Amino acid sequence: MKKQRPVNLELTTISFPPAAISSILHRVSGVIMLVLVGLLVWLLAKSLTSPEGFSEAQAIFAHPLVRFLVWGFLAALGYHVLSGIRHIFMDLGFGEEKESGKITAVLAIAGGVVLAILAGVWLW
Numbered sequence: 001m002k003k004q005r006p007v008n009l010e011l012t013t014i015s016f017p018p019a020a021i022s023s024i025l026h027r028v029s030g031v032i033m034l035v036l037v038g039l040l041v042w043l044l045a046k047s048l049t050s051p052e053g054f055s056e057a058q059a060i061f062a063h064p065l066v067r068f069l070v071w072g073f074l075a076a077l078g079y080h081v082l083s084g085i086r087h088i089f090m091d092l093g094f095g096e097e098k099e100s101g102k103i104t105a106v107l108a109i110a111g112g113v114v115l116a117i118l119a120g121v122w123l124w
């Protein structure tokens with residue numbers, strides 16, 4: 001017997017609700033922070049070894065690629081914190097309805113964009 005289920009494997013035609021996008025971005029920001037924390041710890045360790053190490057760390061930080069990676073870390077951290085606060089409130093029973101979940105997801109995404117812009121202005 002052949003099942004007549006609708007199958008849509010074309011991902012470009014699927015529209016995700018804001019809550020799903022927020023959840024996916026929360027996971028992605030966590031992975032970004034996990035990957036880049038090694039670079040930041042290494043730069044911190046280098047800067048704390050000696051005055052020469054601090055100068056070397058400053059020279060490394062002056063490179064545009066390193067600044068971009070640090071900006072990516074700060075942007076991911078800002079969004080991850082906002083989205084984490086959103087999840088904590090939802091765990092406490094606030095904003096669990098569909099409409100309020102949509103509103104808080106949009107607010108978290110917009111706040112993450114604002115924090116990313118502020119981090120970019122601060123670094124450059």
